[in-house]
Amino acid sequence: MSLILPKFEYYKPSTLDEALELLAKFKGDARILAGGTDLIVDLRSRIKKPKAVIDIKGIKELHKLEYIEGKGLIVGATVTLNELLEHPIVKSKFHVLYDSVRQLADMQLRNRATLVGNICNASPAADSAPALLVLDAKVKAVSKRGERVIEIKDFFKWVKKTALEPDEMVTEVFIPEPPEGSRGKYYKATRNVEDLAIVGVAGLVAYPNEPSKRIVRLAYASVAPTPIRIYEVEELFKRDEPLPKLIDEAVNIALRKVSPITDVRGSDWYRRHLVDVLTRKLLIELFLEG
Amino acid sequence: MKITLTVNGKKYEVDVKPNETLLDVLRDKIGIKSVKAGCWRGECGICTVLLDGKPVKSCLVLAAEADGSEIVTVEGLMKDGRLAPLQKAFIEHGAIQCGFCTSAFVLTAHWLLSRNPNVTREEVIEAINGLICRCTGYEQIIEAILAAAKYYKK
Numbered sequence: 001m002s003l004i005l006p007k008f009e010y011y012k013p014s015t016l017d018e019a020l021e022l023l024a025k026f027k028g029d030a031r032i033l034a035g036g037t038d039l040i041v042d043l044r045s046r047i048k049k050p051k052a053v054i055d056i057k058g059i060k061e062l063h064k065l066e067y068i069e070g071k072g073l074i075v076g077a078t079v080t081l082n083e084l085l086e087h088p089i090v091k092s093k094f095h096v097l098y099d100s101v102r103q104l105a106d107m108q109l110r111n112r113a114t115l116v117g118n119i120c121n122a123s124p125a126a127d128s129a130p131a132l133l134v135l136d137a138k139v140k141a142v143s144k145r146g147e148r149v150i151e152i153k154d155f156f157k158w159v160k161k162t163a164l165e166p167d168e169m170v171t172e173v174f175i176p177e178p179p180e181g182s183r184g185k186y187y188k189a190t191r192n193v194e195d196l197a198i199v200g201v202a203g204l205v206a207y208p209n210e211p212s213k214r215i216v217r218l219a220y221a222s223v224a225p226t227p228i229r230i231y232e233v234e235e236l237f238k239r240d241e242p243l244p245k246l247i248d249e250a251v252n253i254a255l256r257k258v259s260p261i262t263d264v265r266g267s268d269w270y271r272r273h274l275v276d277v278l279t280r281k282l283l284i285e286l287f288l289e290g
Numbered sequence: 291m292k293i294t295l296t297v298n299g300k301k302y303e304v305d306v307k308p309n310e311t312l313l314d315v316l317r318d319k320i321g322i323k324s325v326k327a328g329c330w331r332g333e334c335g336i337c338t339v340l341l342d343g344k345p346v347k348s349c350l351v352l353a354a355e356a357d358g359s360e361i362v363t364v365e366g367l368m369k370d371g372r373l374a375p376l377q378k379a380f381i382e383h384g385a386i387q388c389g390f391c392t393s394a395f396v397l398t399a400h401w402l403l404s405r406n407p408n409v410t411r412e413e414v415i416e417a418i419n420g421l422i423c424r425c426t427g428y429e430q431i432i433e434a435i436l437a438a439a440k441y442y443k444k
Contacts, residue, residue, distance in 0.1 A: 106420020
């Protein structure tokens with residue numbers, strides 16, 4: 001690996017219009033730079049060789065972190081993960097997001113890395129993705145042609161592939177208010193803090209003791225080509241049946257839906273084992289806490 | 291392109307290329323060799339500096355991105371040519387073996403204690419868990435940081 005970065009042109013626009021103009025001009029041969037904690041690694045290893053790098057940290061409106069009571073949380077593209085963690089409402093209301101971002105890389109990286117960058121990198125192991133999936137986040141994509149909102153479940157297309165067009169960029173993520181009284185948690189099996197998840201599981205539970213109102217959502221990292229939410233378990237929990245039986249069934253559904261690979265971090269067998277163990281642990285804890 | 295950096299209180303105007311990192315510039319253009327290069331991919335944390343007060347891994351920051359910012363390296367913590375109490379605590383607790391990772395740990399600890407001098411052992415561990423010490427003197431490092439906390443209490 002060469003330690004020197006490949007050559008590229010560096011732009012630091014101060015308005016969104018300028019950034020969109022550059023994206024349109026370079027037709028997919030430009031990369032957006034926010035925290036850089038994924039991009040610079042990919043540049044150095046020559047996985048990405050863009051002609052231009054567009055640093056968006058000069059665009060003030062992208063540094064928006066705003067909670068609207070009863071509606072939800074808006075996280076702009078240049079808000080760092082540590083800024084997110086320091087926002088009191090994230091800790092008190094968006095438990096599953098707080099829990100997953102706390103486990104994302106390390107403190108130094110979280111001073112640079114952004115939530116929007118984590119999803120735009122579209123790693124199957126993105127730690128914030130399962131949380132955003134169970135919270136039904138919405139991604140705002142903007143280009144010179146206009147803007148559109150992409151549901152997070154439609155945002156991840158394949159390993160490192162998003163639904164973004166080459167001239168589009170994400171300006172913010174909107175996270176709706178979680179269901180009332182809900183609790184959330186993220187479990188990450190990992191070799192050390194620096195490494196990607198072997199398996200990550202995000203869960204959200206509301207009204208655990210009232211089957212007809214009960215809400216249970218599960219989403220996973222590192223078990224498929226993209227982060228995935230397993231919708232098939234959700235109806236199951238509306239049944240008025242003993243919880244251990246429902247949890248058993250949910251685990252079986254999850255195991256049918258995942259398609260883990262074998263890599264340096266673990267075998268497909270081991271990943272399935274983790275899906276089984278972590279899903280049970282997560283659900284039991286969320287039900288008991290509720 | 292020309293950028294301006296304030297490093298340990300001193301202003302520098304440096305000519306940089308877009309593909310140069312803050313780590314490259316600090317070591318090779320400004321000549322601060324206490325900032326070490328380890329993995330070059332944000333994993334070991336040995337290139338940590340304080341960028342506008344916050345610890346970051348300088349191998350993953352472009353020099354151009356740092357234009358106009360304030361950088362502190364381990365030398366910047368000294369006062370009147372003397373080691374700061376935190377730096378002394380590292381020596382006293384045997385938290386230095388080969389010394390390669392020391393700057394990164396000291397800078398991170400300084401940031402942590404400046405924000406919260408009543409830090410717990412768990413918070414210390416969480417703050418340094420992105421830094422690798424291959425002599426594996428973590429226990430002594432944790433003790434040194436906890437011992438230095440009292441100097442940050444007003």
